[in-house]
Structure formats: structure tokens, C-alpha cells
Amino acid sequence: MSEEVFINKVLKGIGVSSGITYGRVRLLERGKIPINKRPIKEEQGDKEILKFRNAIKHAVEELNGIKQTMPDDEMRKHSFIIDAHMLILQDEFFTNAVINTIKEDKINAEWALDIVVSEFLSSFEKVEDSYLRERGQDIKYIYDRLVRILVKGKSSGINDFNIKGKMIIAAHDLSPADTIQLNLNKISGFITDVGGRTSHTSIVARALEIPAVVGVGNITGLVKNNDTIIIDGDEGVAIINPTKEVKKDYIVKQIHLKVQRREFLRVAKLKPETRDGFKMKVGANIELLAEMDIIERYGAQGVGLYRTEYIYLSRKELPTETDHYHIYKKLSENKAMEYITIRTLDIGGDKFVSNIEMPKEINPAMGLRAIRLCIKEVGLFKAQLKGILRASAYGPLKILIPMISGIDEVRRAKAILAECMDELARKKIEFNKDMKFGIMIEVPSTCMISDKLASEVDFFSIGTNDLIQYTLAIDRVNEYVSYLYEPMHPAVLKMIKQTVENAHAHKIEVALCGEMAGEALYVPVLMALELDEISMNAYSIPKAKKIIRGLDHSYCKELLDEILKRDSGREGNLLLRNEMARLFPNDFIQCYEE
Ligand code: PEP
Ligand code: MG
Secondary structure, eight states, X not given: OOOSOOSSEEEEOEEEXXXXXXXXXXXXXXXOOOOOOOBOOGGGHXXXXXXXXXXXXXXXXXXXXXXXXXXXXXXXXXXXXXXXXXXXXXXXXXXXXXXXXXXXXXXXXXXXXXXXXXXXXXXXXXXXXXXXXXXXXXXXXXXXXXXXXXXHSSOOOGGGSOOOSOEEEEESOOOHHHHHXXXXXXXXXXXXXXXXXXXXXXXXXXXHTOOEEEOOSSHHHHOOTTOEEEEETTTTEEEESOOHHHHHHHHHHHHHHHHHHHHHHHHHTSOOBOTTSOBXXXXXXXXXXXXXXXXXXXXXXXXXXXXXXXXXXXXXXOOOHHHHHHHHHHHHTOTTOSOEXXXXXXXXXXXXXXXXXXXXOSOGGGSSOTXXXXXXXXXXXXXXXXXXXXXXXXXXXXXXXXXXXXXXXXHHHXXXXXXXXXXXXXXXXXXXXXXXXXXXXXXXXXXXXXXXXXXXXXXXXXXXXXXXXXXXXXXXXXXXXXXXXXXXXHXXXXXXXXXXXXXXXXXXXXXXXXXXXXXXXXXXXXXXXXXXXXXXXXXXXXXXXXXXHTSOHXXXXXXXXXXXXXXXHHHHHHHHHHHHHHHOTTTOOOOOOO
């Protein structure tokens, strides 16, 4: 903890949950408890093993206790994270590794645990992709809990802290168990030293709408309890002990954001239709079931993209057909959604899950990813397809296949789906035989053959995150080339244009669900390109609707013609930005030549 008193100290991290908050810090210190190596005599081995087994039992009881006392239903939805921790604690491979180390190295339980966990973590840390690396955090949380029990007899929970009034929790890293046992009424923000967009804490903070900034570096070394702090979850910024002036600026910004959000929420439920009658559906992208309430409030007409990877991530065993079925059935039961697009497993590239063994690849973004893996591991694919089919009997589900590169993959995926239908029909299990079947357009080859693909499927969904990555040859997770990420690049625009024209010539619909859809700036271009749907994170929906409702489609088309005459994405972007600043001066800033 810092002795220095900082004033107006600005820290930069990753804004993972939107909103601005200001309050007093409650430092959640989970510093490493010092442990000692203690050699033991052979006959003391059983005593240490018993101590370790009791610690496991105690930890499971603590976690069970947390589950029972979770403050409200919203939290309880996330209790699967605690279940995942309990499964690791009860994993025989893990416990046997510690017990064998006690026996073989003749050392105390804490030290044996430390050795085993360090070995586990070093394998996790070598992995470059964020999803799998974040799972190493789960092992750290469990280690922390067990060491505290072994050394102190109990592991302090977050509720041991006497939190008065609203607090901003500052921690090295919040364990998922910490996050979900917090009493929401007392917490107005999170800030952590480590973590990324895909960490459990970030996902849960977003789903619960608590502003959060993670990956700040050393917040726990810089703040003390009761310091004041501003958290800006949009900009990924925190300011320790802001002066009155800075605080005032942020209060103004906070009020502005609140007013803006209120104004946006007013238009959230309005129809996305231009002044001259052009309609474009506005959907939401989700990762968690818990997000359904939020997307409804923010005016989503449907779910344009449900990234199902999180289902695999949140459990130790692979999800079964029945697990899938229950999740998708729950989604189907939300009658406010006109459609729910379930994308089949898209792992590989920058996304990994620990329960599927993947080969080590030099270039995973172009490797055994998404549909390529599903076609290879048919059993894995069929469990998900059958789960979706069974749930399709209850609501307007659509199926979306990621990472298609050619027509043979589409036909193979359709053949596997047909097998699943046969198998269900034979068992007399109900499903929607006409469920819409679509593919992601995110590999450049699919834009070029979109005329052929359009006669094979019911809809397209353009994934610009990957389409831009593969078209412009820029790794989407590499910060050194991120300046080349240009949605207005003429090549990208021409690809989208060609895809939409071919789709419409075959009378099928086209959605766009990459991050580009959530940037209000691009909405006029997407309307001009005549996309049938744009799908984005919930918070961007109201602003997108405001833009749609404030423009004429004919104007958007003229604007796109002008943008397409420009030689580069930068020039097109400049023109677009300035036009939007002219038309919506409160929402966009004029920009001069960069
Ligand atoms: C995309 O590639 O644009 C997309 C929506 O999928 P993801 O970001 O999950 O790869
Ligand atoms: Mg993609």
C-alpha cells in the first residue's frame, strides 16, 4: 500500500463496463500469504494429507455458503462460476498431485500446494490467447483460498469487510466468487490491477451494469482505504483523489452521460426507420443469458449474435446436448425477441476454452478454428446442433455457422445438421424443421463467392472483426497494427457491397454483427449498403436508432457514393466524420485533416 498521497493521479486501464462513478475506495487486499517450506518426517505425511483434505472440504463448504447467501437472483445467475471452482477443488488430478508431492518430497501441505500450483500456472502462462490464460486465474483464486485456510484456518470473504455507504472496490484481481457475492447496493465500481475484457469479472460487471476498469497495473499499490477515486468505464481511466475541479468535470460528464443515456433509452424502443421509410433491424450481441434483460431494455429487436463460447468456458466438462438445450430453451422463452441467432462454437484464433484440446498451431487465426474444428469433431458439433434444434420448438431460433471459407464446408455443415434432424425425428423429439440456417461472412473468399453461397443458405451475417483482419492482413489482437484497422477501407466497403447485392439477388437477408455495427459513426454507411440488420452490444443500440431515425436513406446513399470515390479508408472516414458532426453536432466532433 502506498504511503504517498496522490492528488489527481490519472491511471489508464481497460474500460470493460460502461459508465462513470465516483466514491471512496475499499481496498480488497488479497496479498500473498507468506508460507514456509517445512520438511516433514515420513510418519507426519498422513497428518499433512489430512490437513490438506480438510482444507479442501472447508473451501468447498465456504463456496457453498457463498452460493446460499448470494444477495439476489441477478447474482445467482452467475453461480456457475462458483460451481466451476468447486469442480477444480474436487478434481482428483489436482488433489492427487498435491498429496503425491507431500509424500514424495516429504514437505508440508502449503508448500506442496505451492509447487503444484506453480507448475500448473507456468503451463497456463505460456499460452498466448486470453481465454485460456484467464483460466489460470481460477487456479490462483483456489490456491489463495486454500492457503488462507491452511495457514489461518479460514479464508476471509469479501463480506468480512465492513463496507459502509457506496464503495469502489479496488483489488489486485477480483475472483469470480468475490464478484458475485458483493452486495450490489454497496458497490458502485470496480478497479483491478490485472484482467482483460474476457475475464469473468469483466463479463459479470458488464452484465450487472457496474462501471469497471481492469488491467490498471498497480492500483492496489497506489490507493488506500477511503481515498476518493473516479472510474470512467468508457474511457478506461481512473483518477485517484481528484481535485474539486476535476471532480466537477467528471460530474458534468457523468450527468451528460446520464442525460444522454436517458435520452437514448427514450428512443430505445422506437422503430429503427429512416425519415424516408427505410427499415433496418437493430439486434444485440450477447455472451451471457443474463444479458437478455439488458438488451430488452436497450431496445434490441432480436439477438443478432449469441457467442456460445462462454457456455464451454464456464464448465469443466464439455456441455452435453441437454445442457445446450436448456440454455437455448431459456433464450427462446424471451418473447420480446423477434429472432435469436445462435452462433455455433467459434473457438480457435484468439478464443480458447480449456475443456477442448486443440493442437498447438503457429498461426491459430488461420488454423483449426470454428467450423473447421466442428467438422473434425463431429460429436462436439452434433451435441450443440441437437441442443439448438430441440430448443427451436419453443422460439424463433436461427443457426449461424462461423468461419466458413467455401461451399463444401457449408454443405458438410448442412449434412451434419440433417443427420441431427433425422436422429431427433426418429426419437420423435420436436424441433423446427424450417429453422433458418445462416453463415458468417468473415473470410474474404466468401464475399467473392457470395452469389454461390446465397443459394445454399437462408441468411448471411457479416463478421467485420474477422473480415477486416483477413482482408487487410492485420492481426485483430496485435496492438502494433491496430492503426490499420479501417472499416471505411475501400476494399472492405466493396466486399460488403458485393455480398449484400448477391444476397438480395437471391432474396436472402444480410446482417452485420462485427464491432463496426456498434459504432454510431458507421450507421449511415451500413444503411446505404442496405444491410437488413445490424447487431451490436446493447449499450450502442439507442444511439444507432437515433442516427437511423434522424437521416434519410437517400442521403446515406449519396454519402456512400462520395465515400467510395475516396482513395483510402482515412479519407472516407474523414468525410463521414465531418458529415456526421454537421448533422449531429451533439454526438460527433468535427475532425480536421489528420
Ligand atoms: C466478427 O468476426 O466480426 C464477429 C462478430 O465474430 P467474433 O468477433 O466473435 O469473431
Ligand atoms: Mg469472427
